[in-house]
Amino acid sequence: xxxxxxxxxxxxxxxxxxxxxxxxxxxxxxxxxxxxxxxxxxxxxxxxxxxxxxxxxxxxxxxxxxxxxxxxxxxxxxxxxxxxxxxxxxxxxxxxxxxxxxxxxxxxxxxxxxxxxxxxxxxxxxxxxxxxxxxxxxxxxxxxxxxxxxxxxxxxxxxxxxxxxxxxxxxxxxxxxxxxxxxxxxxxxxxxxxxxxxxxxxxxxxxxxxxxxxxxxxxxxxxxxxxxxxxxxxxxxxxxxxxxxxxxxxxxxxxxxxxxxxxxxxxxxxxxxxxxxxxxxxxxxxxxxxxxxxxxxxxxxxxxxxxxxxx
Amino acid sequence: xxxxxxxxxxxxxxxxxxxxxxxxxxxxxxxxxxxxxxxxxxxxxxxxxxxxxxxxxxxxxxxxxxxxxxxxxxxxxxxxxxxxxxxxxxxxxxxxxxxxxxxxxxxxxxxxxxxxxxxxxxxxxxxxxxxxxxxxxxxxxxxxxxxxxxxxxxxxxxxxxxxxxxxxxxxxxxxxxxxxxxxxxxxxxxxxxxxxxxxxxxxxxxxxxxxxxxxxxxxxxxxxxxxxxxxxxxxxxxxxxxxxxxxxxxxxxxxxxxxxxxxxxxxxxxxxxxxxxxxxxxxxxxxxxxxxxxxxxxxxxxxxxxxxxxxxxxxxxxx
Numbered sequence: 001x002x003x004x005x006x007x008x009x010x011x012x013x014x015x016x017x018x019x020x021x022x023x024x025x026x027x028x029x030x031x032x033x034x035x036x037x038x039x040x041x042x043x044x045x046x047x048x049x050x051x052x053x054x055x056x057x058x059x060x061x062x063x064x065x066x067x068x069x070x071x072x073x074x075x076x077x078x079x080x081x082x083x084x085x086x087x088x089x090x091x092x093x094x095x096x097x098x099x100x101x102x103x104x105x106x107x108x109x110x111x112x113x114x115x116x117x118x119x120x121x122x123x124x125x126x127x128x129x130x131x132x133x134x135x136x137x138x139x140x141x142x143x144x145x146x147x148x149x150x151x152x153x154x155x156x157x158x159x160x161x162x163x164x165x166x167x168x169x170x171x172x173x174x175x176x177x178x179x180x181x182x183x184x185x186x187x188x189x190x191x192x193x194x195x196x197x198x199x200x201x202x203x204x205x206x207x208x209x210x211x212x213x214x215x216x217x218x219x220x221x222x223x224x225x226x227x228x229x230x231x232x233x234x235x236x237x238x239x240x241x242x243x244x245x246x247x248x249x250x251x252x253x254x255x256x257x258x259x260x261x262x263x264x265x266x267x268x269x270x271x272x273x274x275x276x277x278x279x280x281x282x283x284x285x286x287x288x289x290x291x292x293x294x295x296x297x298x299x300x301x302x303x304x305x306x307x308x309x310x311x
Numbered sequence: 312x313x314x315x316x317x318x319x320x321x322x323x324x325x326x327x328x329x330x331x332x333x334x335x336x337x338x339x340x341x342x343x344x345x346x347x348x349x350x351x352x353x354x355x356x357x358x359x360x361x362x363x364x365x366x367x368x369x370x371x372x373x374x375x376x377x378x379x380x381x382x383x384x385x386x387x388x389x390x391x392x393x394x395x396x397x398x399x400x401x402x403x404x405x406x407x408x409x410x411x412x413x414x415x416x417x418x419x420x421x422x423x424x425x426x427x428x429x430x431x432x433x434x435x436x437x438x439x440x441x442x443x444x445x446x447x448x449x450x451x452x453x454x455x456x457x458x459x460x461x462x463x464x465x466x467x468x469x470x471x472x473x474x475x476x477x478x479x480x481x482x483x484x485x486x487x488x489x490x491x492x493x494x495x496x497x498x499x500x501x502x503x504x505x506x507x508x509x510x511x512x513x514x515x516x517x518x519x520x521x522x523x524x525x526x527x528x529x530x531x532x533x534x535x536x537x538x539x540x541x542x543x544x545x546x547x548x549x550x551x552x553x554x555x556x557x558x559x560x561x562x563x564x565x566x567x568x569x570x571x572x573x574x575x576x577x578x579x580x581x582x583x584x585x586x587x588x589x590x591x592x593x594x595x596x597x598x599x600x601x602x603x604x605x606x607x608x609x610x611x612x613x614x615x616x617x618x619x620x621x622x623x624x625x626x627x628x629x630x
Contacts, residue, residue, distance in 0.1 A: 048627075054431040056626040079433030086431065090424035095325045106318035107432050152432070 005032040007156050007188045008053060012062035015048050015212075022048040024212035025062065030190055032155075035182045037203030037220070038192040039293075041301055045212040046192045047087060050160050053190075054084055067156060080108065083154035085162055089145025093134025097125055097144050100133050101151055108152035115151055123147045124173070138165030146174075157181065160192045171195075175202050200224075200293040210301045223296050230262045230269050232283040240281045244272060261289070312438055315429075319446035328415055332408045333454050336401060337461060343400050344388075344465070348472050351384045388473035390466045391480055395489030397462035398455070399570060402493050405454070406563065409497050410521040413447050413504035418514025427626050437618040444498075444505050444614060451497040459490040489570065496566035499609045500525075503562060506613040509621050528563030547594060555595040562609050564595075568602035 008030035015023040023045040030036045040046045051057040053066050055075040064071045069078035091100045098116060105112035120126050123143040128136075136144060142165050149157055159178070163171045179202055181187045193199050199206055200220055207217035216223060234240045237255045244262050245253045250272075251263035262272060266288030276283065323329050353364065354377045361369055369377070387396035420426040420443075429439060470478055500521075507517035547555075558564045567575030574597045596602075 076433040103318045
């Protein structure tokens with residue numbers, strides 16, 4: 001299949017549990033071969049959306065397609081090409097890690113069983129595969145969960161908080177592994193996480209969900225650019241703000257004391273300075289403000305929470 | 312479907328409870344058979360000496376009763392009828408164990424959340440219910456086969472202990488029908504338990520309902536010989552009449568009727584014929600075809616309801 005093909009598409013996807021709207025008219029598309037980050041604070045509706053995509057929860061309204069199959073009809077065919085971890089990976093504790101994989105591989109098909117040694121090697125569980133899964137640490141269970149997701153050689157991986165319980169080295173390893181799955185093996189990864197640093201490093205595109213609603217989505221660099229700014233200390237803040245606000249590529253100017261915060265890409269700071277100089281305005285100090293995804297996230301979720309509280 | 316059954320089969324084989332219950336069932340059976348052999352020896356001693364265990368003299372009616380019991384026990388412990396007798400004995404605890412194991416095995420898919428992992432792999436919900444039921448039923452088949460093999464060998468010993476006759480294979484086909492029927496009776500029990508687990512989403516309530524109902528059937532069944540056959544003009548108390556009507560529609564009673572292919576107690580066929588000839592009638596239904604209809608009905612209804620409930624539900628495990 002071609003790259004840029006849509007593997008997940010939702011249209012006004014909604015799920016209500018009695019009075020609670022867990023997912024509210026969510027629209028997004030995931031392209032083949034990309035790592036798509038699904039961000040949101042606890043209770044934002046991430047896991048509910050994932051369980052709808054996996055056919056575990058029935059949507060109340062709207063539609064969703066996974067690998068071209070509607071979640072309401074014929075999803076089973078598509079799910080055979082999907083590997084997933086939802087919340088904490090589930091296993092039979094009285095069976096070894098390898099036997100647990102064998103159970104899931106048998107469900108998928110005979111070819112999957114042959115992949116078990118390779119997958120165990122891939123996730124770093126080689127040598128511990130004969131141990132009972134009940135004796136595994138949380139980190140090992142996450143690895144086994146990833147192995148179970150990979151054993152069917154899926155085109156699409158849906159991973160819900162896959163680095164939970166991993167130590168910093170394990171998290172780093174997992175990030176590289178996920179990136180490799182997309183870059184080298186051409187798999188699409190739908191990664192749900194609340195670890196913004198992780199998402200920023202791994203994902204091509206992200207979607208931010210809060211209170212069941214999409215509050216932002218796009219390429220990571222584009223989202224970051226939205227909150228990039230240039231801060232400067234200047235004498236005549238009022239005149240300077242007016243001058244800069246007149247520039248069509250400046251998204252906004254806020255004045256606070258003798259400081260101006262100009263919503264503009266930091267790389268265009270020389271142009272800002274030239275414009276001010278043309279008006280005989282010379283800042284004492286200029287500094288770029290490069291936002292992290294965390295700032296974007298906090299800003300956006302903070303805004304929506306304030307709106308919701310005010311409503 | 313066969314892929315899921317293969318996966319489930321692996322899990323059953325690794326589950327400690329499956330082997331523990333099988334071992335326990337075999338041990339219980341050995342004790343039961345040993346008890347029957349001791350009982351036979353005691354009865355023979357009593358008939359020979361005319362004295363009871365406490366050395367009290369027996370009446371002629373008691374001695375006649377003992378003689379009847381000896382005939383009955385020898386009939387059951389003789390080879391190859393013993394294979395069928397052991398299968399019937401094993402169902403006593405066997406059905407309890409089937410309920411217990413089915414509830415635990417299916418319940419853990421809910422409690423451990425492995426159901427979600429299976430469904431997320433494209434396993435259909437109806438497929439899950441059918442595959443789970445089928446695998447559990449096949450697992451009971453392994454237990455029945457193991458017990459049959461064991462009794463086929465051990466039966467040679469009981470035969471020599473119970474009778475002095477040479478061993479023959481006459482009636483082997485009929486004797487083997489009992490293990491087969493014992494295995495078939497496990498299916499409705501599995502289906503009913505699967506339904507209750509799906510409804511309750513855990514093993515506990517299903518186990519409670521299943522075992523309570525089965526215990527009730529069991530204790531009601533204990534009173535069965537008292538009012539199973541009634542002579543002309545004999546008034547049966549209303550309580551027993553009501554009990555009989557309830558018992559006649561329970562899965563346990565119908566499984567027993569099917570297993571025995573008639574009245575679910577060890578009665579010599581000649582005696583039943585003689586009582587019928589004297590105008591005695593059975594107060595509750597003992598037609599095996601009626602029992603089959605009930606068992607099939609319970610199985611189909613339980614599976615359909617389990618599939619319907621599971622299809623409608625969201626698998627959320629919301630905290």
